[in-house]
Amino acid sequence: MAHHKSAKKRIRRNAARAEVNGARIGRIRTFVKKVEAALNVGDKDAALAALKVAEPEMARGAQLGVLHKNTVARKVSRLTARVKAL
Numbered sequence: 349m350a351h352h353k354s355a356k357k358r359i360r361r362n363a364a365r366a367e368v369n370g371a372r373i374g375r376i377r378t379f380v381k382k383v384e385a386a387l388n389v390g391d392k393d394a395a396l397a398a399l400k401v402a403e404p405e406m407a408r409g410a411q412l413g414v415l416h417k418n419t420v421a422r423k424v425s426r427l428t429a430r431v432k433a434l
Contacts, residue, residue, distance in 0.1 A: 373415070376406055376415070380427070383398040383402050395431045406424060
């Protein structure tokens with residue numbers, strides 16, 4: 349248990365940020381799953397549309413520090429390659 353006022357505040361802040369970051373990661377996963385679903389069906393137009401929505405969301409996550417920028421770059425690259433291969 350924290351003994352200093354600043355440490356107690358840091359614990360509260362960390363909990364709040366963890367909730368926001370978790371929600372953002374969940375949102376990104378949802379967008380990626382939409383791309384995956386379209387790829388599994390084989391619908392190139394739907395996959396391309398879903399990717400255009402997912403890519404900026406993933407970039408925003410990297411910009412805000414929720415995900416590492418290289419992780420986002422790798423995932424976007426792989427999804428783009430899979431959409432292109434359809």
